[in-house]
Every structure is written in C-alpha cells, then in structure tokens.
Amino acid sequence: MKTRSSFLVWAALLACAASARPDITVVTGHNNNEEATAAFEFRRVPPPDGNSGAPGKFTIVDGRGDPNGGGLEALNDGRTPTEEDQPEENFFFDAGTEGGRLRLDLGRATPIQQINTYSWHPGSRGPQVYKVYGASGEAAGFNPAPKRGTDPAGCGWTLIAAVDTRPNDGGGGGQYGVSIGDSSGRVGEYRYLLFDCSATEMEDDFGNTFYSEINVLPVGARVPSASAATESNAPEIKPYVARSADGKYEITIDTARAPELTEWATNKLGPVLAEWYPKIVALLPSEGFQAPERFRVILRPGRGVAATRGTRITANARWIKQELTGQALGSLVHEAVHVVQQYGYARRHNPHPSENPGYLVEGIADYVRWFMYEPQSKGAEISARNLAQANYDRSYRVTANFLNWVGEKYDKEIVPQLNAAMREGNYNTNLWVKGTGKTVEQLNTEWKQELKKNINGTAAGGS
Numbered sequence: 481m482k483t484r485s486s487f488l489v490w491a492a493l494l495a496c497a498a499s500a501r502p503d504i505t506v507v508t509g510h511n512n513n514e515e516a517t518a519a520f521e522f523r524r525v526p527p528p529d530g531n532s533g534a535p536g537k538f539t540i541v542d543g544r545g546d547p548n549g550g551g552l553e554a555l556n557d558g559r560t561p562t563e564e565d566q567p568e569e570n571f572f573f574d575a576g577t578e579g580g581r582l583r584l585d586l587g588r589a590t591p592i593q594q595i596n597t598y599s600w601h602p603g604s605r606g607p608q609v610y611k612v613y614g615a616s617g618e619a620a621g622f623n624p625a626p627k628r629g630t631d632p633a634g635c636g637w638t639l640i641a642a643v644d645t646r647p648n649d650g651g652g653g654g655q656y657g658v659s660i661g662d663s664s665g666r667v668g669e670y671r672y673l674l675f676d677c678s679a680t681e682m683e684d685d686f687g688n689t690f691y692s693e694i695n696v697l698p699v700g701a702r703v704p705s706a707s708a709a710t711e712s713n714a715p716e717i718k719p720y721v722a723r724s725a726d727g728k729y730e731i732t733i734d735t736a737r738a739p740e741l742t743e744w745a746t747n748k749l750g751p752v753l754a755e756w757y758p759k760i761v762a763l764l765p766s767e768g769f770q771a772p773e774r775f776r777v778i779l780r781p782g783r784g785v786a787a788t789r790g791t792r793i794t795a796n797a798r799w800i801k802q803e804l805t806g807q808a809l810g811s812l813v814h815e816a817v818h819v820v821q822q823y824g825y826a827r828r829h830n831p832h833p834s835e836n837p838g839y840l841v842e843g844i845a846d847y848v849r850w851f852m853y854e855p856q857s858k859g860a861e862i863s864a865r866n867l868a869q870a871n872y873d874r875s876y877r878v879t880a881n882f883l884n885w886v887g888e889k890y891d892k893e894i895v896p897q898l899n900a901a902m903r904e905g906n907y908n909t910n911l912w913v914k915g916t917g918k919t920v921e922q923l924n925t926e927w928k929q930e931l932k933k934n935i936n937g938t939a940a941g942g943s
C-alpha cells in the first residue's frame with residue numbers, strides 16, 4: 481500500500497511539478513466536464529473544506545481581477561461553484577490579461593500542512609498554471625508585493641512549487657484539484673503565500689483560470705478525505721487532426737467522450753471544416769487581423785447544440801447524433817464562423833470598443849452557414865408562417881436572410897464591412913447608411929415588403 485501511494489506521488493511529481501525542495505509533493509486530480517460535480521471529488525486530492533472556509537486574506541499584488549468574477553473572497557469562502565461555468569463563484573484575472581499575482585496573508589507565521597487549489601471551467605481555462613512562494617515576512621529586504629518581473633526568490637520569498645495541470649494535448653476543460661504537501665507532513669512555516677498565476681493560454685481572451693477555492697491547511701488541521709473514484713479511466717481516443725489544403729489551418733476534433741462519432745468526425749466533419757474554415761477567414765477579413773490558425777472541436781454528451789469560446793467549439797454529441805444527416809455539419813460551420821469572428825479582439829485593440837449587437841453576431845454566422853455553405857437547403861427562407869415575426873434583428877437565420885437581401889440588392893460588401901467594424905469595436909448604425917444609403921429600419925421595411933410580395937406571389941401562382 482505504501483509503495484503504491486508513493487509511486488503515485490512520484491508519478492504526479494514527474495508529470496507536472498517542479499519544486500524548490502525534493503520532498504515537496506504535488507498531487508493533481510482532474511474530473512472531465514461530464515463527471516465534475518459541486519463536491520470536487522478526486523481520487524487523491526482532498527476536496528475543498530466547505531465547512532469553515534480556509535484561513536487568510538487574499539490581496540492582488542499584480543494584475544486585475546475580472547469584474548465578472550466573484551472577487552477574492554470566492555477563493556476561501558468555503559463555497560464551491562455548483563456548475564461548470566459560474567463566474568461569480570470563482571476568482572479569475574481579467575479577460576485578455578496574462579494572469580497576475582495573489583498574496584495570501586495568514587496573519588502570523590503558520591506551519592503549513594497542505595496548499596490545495598481548485599478550479600472548474602468547461603473550456604481551456606480549467607487547468608491551473610502557477611508558482612507558489614512562501615515567506616515569513618521577516619527576511620532582510622523582504623518585498624511584500626513583488627510585481628511581475630521581480631523574482632520573488634530575490635526578495636525574501638521561497639519557491640514552494642510550480643504547478644501546471646494542462647494536459648499535453650492542449651485540451652483541458654473540467655475540474656482540477658491540486659494538493660501541495662510534503663513527505664514530512666509540513667510544507668514549511670510561512671505567514672505569506674504568493675501565487676504567481678499564469679493564463680492557461682493566450683490564443684483568446686479567456687485563458688485565465690477559474691479558481692474556485694484556494695485552501696491552506698495548517699499543520700494539525702483535519703484533511704478532508706479524498707474518496708470518490710470519479711476520475712475517468714476511459715481509454716484515450718486520439719483526436720483527429722484535419723488540415724486545410726494549404727496546410728495553414730489545423731482543426732483538432734476530439735471524440736474521446738463520443739467515440740461513436742469518430743468516424744463521422746474523420747470522414748465528414750474534418751473535411752468540411754478544412755474546406756470551409758479558410759473560406760470563412762477570406763470572407764471576414766479586417767486590417768491587421770490574423771484569424772486563429774488552430775482551433776479545437778470537442779464532441780461530447782452535453783446540453784443544447786454547440787457553443788464557441790475563443791478557439792474552442794464544444795458540441796453536444798447526443799444532438800449531433802440525431803442530426804447526422806440534418807443540421808450537424810451546418811451547425812458546426814456556424815460555430816467555425818464564431819472562431820473567425822474573434823470579436824474579443826476589439827477589447828485588446830480599441831480602448832473604447834462599442835458594443836456589438838448580438839443579433840448580428842449570430843446573423844453573420846447563420847448567413848455564412850445558410851447562404852454560402854448550404855444554400856441548397858434553403859434553411860433561411862422565410863415563409864408565410866414566420867413572416868409576421870421577421871425583422872432584421874430577429875437573429876440567426878432571419879437576420880441571415882436580411883443580410884443576404886441587403887447584400888444582393890444594395891451592397892455586396894455589407895457582411896465583411898459589418899464584421900470588420902464589429903471586430904474592431906467600431907460598430908454603429910451609420911454603417912448601414914454608408915453602405916446602402918438607407919437606415920437599417922428603412923431597409924427592414926423594404927425587405928419585408930418584398931418578402932410579403934414574393935410569398936403572396938408564390939401562393940397565388942400555386943408553385
């Protein structure tokens with residue numbers, strides 16, 4: 481028994497950690513998106529201590545917290561998120577930034593038994609990447625708040641461990657637990673801990689880890705027992721990698737959680753995305769913008785249809801399976817448009833980005849899908865049945881129909897122009913006037929009149 485557990489510790493050490501002292505142990509656990517629950521149960525990492533919360537007070541030393549998050553209190557309030565994407569129950573550094581530094585003040589020098597950190601997010605910001613340092617605060621030249629660029633080891637801090645739970649294949653959604661301990665039962669005696677947190681990826685704005693809880697357990701504290709065997713032992717299915725004809729773009733399709741879709745992903749989805757992604761990139765350019773050259777599609781049982789965050793598309797395998805000859809491919813072409821849109825770009829390049837209308841974000845994606853990828857399906861046609869609700873800002877395929885009409889009748893550049901403005905944070909309603917000489921409301925009225933005429937004409941003609 482003893483041999484087995486020390487082997488596990490060593491395996492974990494070799495896989496993911498470096499530490500200042502050889503007797504520091506870093507044990508990690510992962511529950512994938514389907515298995516993660518609010519209990520944060522891991523086989524080897526103790527669950528968060530939900531009763532009392534953990535001691536100490538956090539301060540941001542460098543960087544800034546995301547205003548959508550729960551603030552620093554979320555880190556040791558003893559409350560864990562109950563869902564996979566619950567910003568207010570987590571602390572995370574702001575979108576588009578490269579992490580930051582947090583200091584925990586335990587109030588007095590404290591012998592530490594374990595430092596346990598927990599995170600949960602369905603996307604690439606699930607894993608944890610940080611270094612943790614400890615300090616008594618009494619060393620000569622001690623800097624209580626070393627900013628990025630200052631090596632804490634040079635100003636009174638001791639490196640305890642470096643943690644990186646990102647999987648090698650670049651995936652990473654789900655729930656992570658990390659337990660830093662010491663074979664002697666004592667990590668060290670420190671008053672302050674400094675967490676130097678890195679973003680898990682910088683391909684998009686959403687790479688800062690969703691930290692759900694950071695618990696420091698003093699020597700003598702009860703360690704909640706790690707019990708459940710919820711970690712996945714499913715055999716790994718290698719993701720399929722599709723490449724565009726020119727080799728520039730790479731699309732990884734992960735079917736590890738939906739092995740029955742592997743053949744479809746390889747023979748159908750891969751070729752469609754490899755052909756269409758470069759076309760979408762060419763259709764939606766803007767000055768100085770480079771579309772992501774790599775993105776990932778994850779097919780797994782879930783809810784809804786599909787969603788895209790940055791360069792990660794997740795799609796519900798259950799829905800896909802029902803739609804293999806129906807909407808499956810088209811819906812993923814729609815998601816690939818979101819990868820190209822990258823409207824988060826505006827926040828990094830424009831100090832005062834305007835807000836993008838949601839109906840246009842979806843309308844452009846559906847325009848590409850219904851009018852370019854599958855015009856033969858006529859899925860965006862408006863019939864007598866839904867004419868009354870048709871409005872330019874109805875979103876999805878209705879907006880797509882409107883965009884197609886404006887493009888054919890007035891300005892064939894309208895979609896690329898709207899997209900470029902939205903990516904740059906410069907959207908405003910004058911864009912319609914500039915391109916067509918009419919306001920969007922005037923265009924809407926005219927479009928609806930034509931729709932009505934065509935529908936009535938078709939009905940009268942009996943065809």
Ligand SMILES: [Zn+2]
Binds near residue numbers: 814
């Ligand atoms: Zn969409």
